[in-house]
Amino acid sequence: MRAGRRAQARTAARSAWAPAAAVALLGVLLALATPRMALAVDSNPPLPTPQLQQRYLALTHQFRCLVCEDESLADSPASAAADMRGVIHGLVLKGDTQQQVRDYMVSRYGDVILFRPPVVWRNAWLWGAPPALMIVGLIVAWRVLAARRRLVDEDDGLTTDETLGS
Amino acid sequence: MKLKRSLLPLAGFALLLVVLVVGLVHSPDKDLIPSPLIGKAAPQFKVANLFAGQGPVSSAALAGHWSLVNVWGSWCVSCREEHSTLLMIKQQGRVPIIGIDWDDNDANAMQWLQQLGDPYQQVGTDPDGHVAVNWGVYGAPESFLVNPRGMVVYKQIGAMTPEIWQHEFLARIGPADVGGAGAAASGGATATGDGTPAAGRSGT
Numbered sequence: 001m002r003a004g005r006r007a008q009a010r011t012a013a014r015s016a017w018a019p020a021a022a023v024a025l026l027g028v029l030l031a032l033a034t035p036r037m038a039l040a041v042d043s044n045p046p047l048p049t050p051q052l053q054q055r056y057l058a059l060t061h062q063f064r065c066l067v068c069e070d071e072s073l074a075d076s077p078a079s080a081a082a083d084m085r086g087v088i089h090g091l092v093l094k095g096d097t098q099q100q101v102r103d104y105m106v107s108r109y110g111d112v113i114l115f116r117p118p119v120v121w122r123n124a125w126l127w128g129a130p131p132a133l134m135i136v137g138l139i140v141a142w143r144v145l146a147a148r149r150r151l152v153d154e155d156d157g158l159t160t161d162e163t164l165g166s
Numbered sequence: 167m168k169l170k171r172s173l174l175p176l177a178g179f180a181l182l183l184v185v186l187v188v189g190l191v192h193s194p195d196k197d198l199i200p201s202p203l204i205g206k207a208a209p210q211f212k213v214a215n216l217f218a219g220q221g222p223v224s225s226a227a228l229a230g231h232w233s234l235v236n237v238w239g240s241w242c243v244s245c246r247e248e249h250s251t252l253l254m255i256k257q258q259g260r261v262p263i264i265g266i267d268w269d270d271n272d273a274n275a276m277q278w279l280q281q282l283g284d285p286y287q288q289v290g291t292d293p294d295g296h297v298a299v300n301w302g303v304y305g306a307p308e309s310f311l312v313n314p315r316g317m318v319v320y321k322q323i324g325a326m327t328p329e330i331w332q333h334e335f336l337a338r339i340g341p342a343d344v345g346g347a348g349a350a351a352s353g354g355a356t357a358t359g360d361g362t363p364a365a366g367r368s369g370t
Contacts, residue, residue: 066305083299087299112199
């Protein structure tokens with residue numbers, strides 16, 4: 001029968017195309033999933049050793065770009081950020097440690113430049129408030145639960161209350 | 167007792183509201199980041215003069231008298247806005263202005279000074295921003311008041327206005343004889359300041 005053969009041919013064609021389509025789809029998905037490496041905003045040449053380069057990258061990710069506050073220096077295309085990267089690059093090349101570079105940047109821009117504010121007394125409220133609030137929340141939750149449990153314990157007659165009510 | 171307990175969340179909410187409103191009203195402009203350099207020695211620098219053929223511009227120019235260090239660039243819109251105030255400050259003659267031309271192109275900067283007037287005693291170039299970063303600059307214009315002992319006393323972020331100059335800068339400098347020292351220091355430099363646009367013009 002012609003119709004049957006046509007259907008057979010169609011399935012044959014489909015089965016031939018299906019793997020190719022799957023591979024293509026997989027390719028597209030992989031391409032989409034790959035991190036966008038081409039976004040490099042940093043024009044500084046790589047430092048001579050991988051160790052220094054790593055120190056440099058770690059540093060540029062720690063500092064806030066002050067003109068575009070929620071971006072790190074590493075990600076910001078702002079020219080002020082490029083200047084700061086240039087300075088950090090020079091300091092790392094000169095052999096400064098991470099701590100030395102951090103101290104330098106903070107001495108110029110203040111703690112604001114750090115994404116992670118230092119744990120010092122001045123910032124005690126900043127670091128202390130979240131755990132303190134959480135403890136308060138836990139105490140409140142504990143007491144509410146305890147009260148509810150007491151109610152349930154006392155209220156054996158709940159069902160009778162309900163039957164009374166209805 | 168029952169009533170009190172039911173009011174508790176409301177009270178908590180009210181407290182939160184008060185804290186947030188106080189925080190909103192009292193918080194300083196988040197764009198203005200106070201400089202940790204205030205009260206400290208002005209960072210040193212030695213950079214090329216914008217006007218080729220003149221000696222380098224260095225922090226030595228700040229010694230012994232009040233000075234205004236102004237970080238600017240021809241790309242900076244607010245710098246154009248404050249320019250007339252800087253010219254006024256120059257005319258007043260109380261304090262010499264040292265310019266740091268930040269992230270800029272020399273030709274554009276010289277054209278800017280020719281067109282708008284040159285308020286600076288000297289202009290140093292900072293094409294890669296090393297001086298700007300060392301002074302904690304993150305946006306132009308920024309202006310620093312440096313006292314005769316070479317200490318940063320005040321920083322203005324954003325355009326200078328006659329009011330700010332009067333209330334934040336002159337008020338700190340005081341009415342004393344400082345003008346004499348500034349004038350003495352800028353005596354020779356005023357001549358170069360006037361001569362430089364000509365040099366720049368012949369250069370371009």
